[in-house]
Amino acid sequence: MTGPAIEIEGLTKDYPVGFWLAKKKRSLDNLTMQVERGEVFGFLGPNGAGKTTTLKLLVGLIFPTAGTARILGQPVSDVGMHREIGYLPEQPYFYDYLTAYEVLDYFARFHDLTAAERRARVEGLLKKVGLETAGKIQLRKYSKGMLQRVGLAQAIVHNPQVVILDEPMSGLDPVGRREVRDIILELKRDGRTVLFSTHILSDAEMLCDRVGVIAGGTLRGVGAPGEIVGLKAKGMEILFELAGGSGGAAIAAQATQTGNRYRIQVPEEELFGALEQLRGAGARILAVAQVKATLEDYFLELVGAEGAQGAAVEVSGR
Amino acid sequence: MKHAGIVAWNTFREAVRDRVLYNLVFFALLMIAAAVLVGQISIGIEEVVIVSLGLTAISVIGLLMAVFIGVGLVYKEMDKRTLYALLAKPVHRWEFLLGKFGGLLLTLTVNTAAMAAGLFGAMLLVQPALKAADLCVLIAVYFILLKLAIVVALALLFSCFTTPLLAILFTTGLYVTGVFAQQIRGFGNITGSRTLDAVAVWFSYLLPNFENFNVIAAAAHRRAIPGALVLQNTAYAVIYCAIVLAAASVIFSRRNLK
Numbered sequence: 001m002t003g004p005a006i007e008i009e010g011l012t013k014d015y016p017v018g019f020w021l022a023k024k025k026r027s028l029d030n031l032t033m034q035v036e037r038g039e040v041f042g043f044l045g046p047n048g049a050g051k052t053t054t055l056k057l058l059v060g061l062i063f064p065t066a067g068t069a070r071i072l073g074q075p076v077s078d079v080g081m082h083r084e085i086g087y088l089p090e091q092p093y094f095y096d097y098l099t100a101y102e103v104l105d106y107f108a109r110f111h112d113l114t115a116a117e118r119r120a121r122v123e124g125l126l127k128k129v130g131l132e133t134a135g136k137i138q139l140r141k142y143s144k145g146m147l148q149r150v151g152l153a154q155a156i157v158h159n160p161q162v163v164i165l166d167e168p169m170s171g172l173d174p175v176g177r178r179e180v181r182d183i184i185l186e187l188k189r190d191g192r193t194v195l196f197s198t199h200i201l202s203d204a205e206m207l208c209d210r211v212g213v214i215a216g217g218t219l220r221g222v223g224a225p226g227e228i229v230g231l232k233a234k235g236m237e238i239l240f241e242l243a244g245g246s247g248g249a250a251i252a253a254q255a256t257q258t259g260n261r262y263r264i265q266v267p268e269e270e271l272f273g274a275l276e277q278l279r280g281a282g283a284r285i286l287a288v289a290q291v292k293a294t295l296e297d298y299f300l301e302l303v304g305a306e307g308a309q310g311a312a313v314e315v316s317g318r
Numbered sequence: 319m320k321h322a323g324i325v326a327w328n329t330f331r332e333a334v335r336d337r338v339l340y341n342l343v344f345f346a347l348l349m350i351a352a353a354v355l356v357g358q359i360s361i362g363i364e365e366v367v368i369v370s371l372g373l374t375a376i377s378v379i380g381l382l383m384a385v386f387i388g389v390g391l392v393y394k395e396m397d398k399r400t401l402y403a404l405l406a407k408p409v410h411r412w413e414f415l416l417g418k419f420g421g422l423l424l425t426l427t428v429n430t431a432a433m434a435a436g437l438f439g440a441m442l443l444v445q446p447a448l449k450a451a452d453l454c455v456l457i458a459v460y461f462i463l464l465k466l467a468i469v470v471a472l473a474l475l476f477s478c479f480t481t482p483l484l485a486i487l488f489t490t491g492l493y494v495t496g497v498f499a500q501q502i503r504g505f506g507n508i509t510g511s512r513t514l515d516a517v518a519v520w521f522s523y524l525l526p527n528f529e530n531f532n533v534i535a536a537a538a539h540r541r542a543i544p545g546a547l548v549l550q551n552t553a554y555a556v557i558y559c560a561i562v563l564a565a566a567s568v569i570f571s572r573r574n575l576k
């Protein structure tokens with residue numbers, strides 16, 4: 001099969017709001033994007049950007065006001081297509097009277113697996129998400145992070161082609177995050193397509209082939225993290241030593257000083273001029289390096305200061 | 319269909335693990351035991367008293383279970399968002415509803431059977447052995463179960479679009495009108511207005527009609543219950559449930575999960 005894994009065209013969602021539900025609030029506005037097969041795509045945006053809305057539309061939990069979406073060529077309204085997708089809801093919650101083993105077994109039953117296959121898959125997954133010892137405990141006793149792991153396991157229990165994860169790292173400690181990252185990378189190695197939402201930039205930067213940045217319900221930009229970052233190189237950084245504050249003070253005054261070392265950033269085209277000046281001042285050049293804009297810079301720029309404040313500060317889930 | 323079975327089994331499992339149910343069944347058995355005591359002071363009609371009180375207990379406890387679990391069936395899964403992961407599986411929403419309905423019905427059947435066993439045990443305390451005529455008690459229990467099925471379907475319907483509290487109000491309201499369906503049908507006659515009459519008749523057909531399901535008095539006196547009534551009530555319950563569940567599916571399939 002060819003064609004993108006996920007095609008979204010003009011997807012729009014209005015929620016009725018107000019006491020009589022007569023007013024409309026646009027949560028997603030004319031979203032058009034594609035996720036290629038085998039790609040890890042990061043859906044990036046601050047809280048309330050419309051990420052969850054988009055993912056819920058893809059899974060058929062809510063219905064679009066306008067626009068269409070297809071997964072593996074099938075319209076998302078086709079429930080049969082769900083055989084090929086896995087979904088981790090935001091802040092997942094499962095039947096608390098079941099154990100993790102039972103929940104995974106329950107979900108696996110909706111896929112055509114034999115009892116033996118089911119047992120093998122469920123046991124393997126519990127191990128993979130680090131719940132092998134907790135597998136026989138009822139979920140009512142689980143922490144948020146453990147539920148998140150169960151959620152991830154149920155999303156991939158049937159080896160789906162397309163995996164849709166809503167904030168997969170939220171509620172997890174650093175070890176847990178690392179494990180989730182490994183699982184996502186493993187899915188990618190297996191040729192699966194992963195679309196995940198996050199407001200944690202470093203996760204996206206580390207994992208994604210491409211990211212899409214969304215804010216206020218509209219898509220602000222799509223691209224490879226490296227591409228975005230490379231295009232936006234901020235300039236050059238020079239690290240130098242200055243013995244006993246000599247006449248080069250003009251340029252040293254703009255630098256940040258740590259001990260007798262100085263660090264200064266200059267635009268790329270001014271690099272040679274700056275080096276000349278420093279040499280003239282008797283500075284010893286220690287290093288010259290390109291300063292790359294981080295995804296975070298890009299993000300902040302696109303989203304605009306007020307929208308990004310919450311997102312940038314927040315490190316884990318809501 | 320297979321998917322509905324999986325959901326049903328899980329719904330049943332949830333109920334089995336919920337202690338409240340055991341308490342209710344225990345309470346029903348307690349009521350039956352009380353009926354035995356009451357029967358002892360009513361010499362000569364012990365069997366009548368035990369059966370009528372026992373069947374009433376089964377009916378009341380069954381209704382409590384049907385309404386209180388029924389209204390939460392769908393709402394709880396939406397509210398706690400357990401439904402999200404499930405509906406991302408290849409499960410149609412109508413399959414989910416059917417499974418929820420089937421699961422609660424299975425739960426009620428098992429519980430009703432336990433309570434009925436208690437009732438027959440109580441009957442054996444005052445009579446040496448079960449007679450052929452006691453079959454009508456079993457049929458009365460079956461009718462209670464049919465009635466519960468209709469109540470569950472209604473509770474499930476309301477559970478799809480309203481809060482449990484309102485759903486309890488609606489379901490019990492409908493149940494009460496269903497018990498008095500015949501009187502409502504005759505309401506227009508009383509007022510003498512032709513329009514009101516027509517409205518009342520149409521309205522009464524929408525409402526469940528439980529008139530024919532109450533055979534407690536007949537069973538208490540061991541009067542035979544005609545086979546035709548068994549067929550008629552079964553058909554009525556099946557068709558009524560099917561229509562209500564279809565309506566629930568239509569509503570629920572269009573619903574955006576918050």
Ligand SMILES: Nc1ncnc2c1ncn2[C@@H]1O[C@H](COP(=O)(O)OP(=O)(O)O)[C@@H](O)[C@H]1O
Pocket residue numbers: 015016017025026027045046047048049050051052053054575576
């Ligand atoms: N059920 C709902 N009813 C009304 N508004 C909603 C509902 N769900 C989400 N919204 C609104 O839609 C916007 C996008 O929400 P969401 O998709 O959850 O954002 P994100 O996942 O990016 O944090 C928010 O402004 C939110 O308040």
Ligand SMILES: [Mg+2]
Pocket residue numbers: 048051052053090166167
């Ligand atoms: Mg979200």
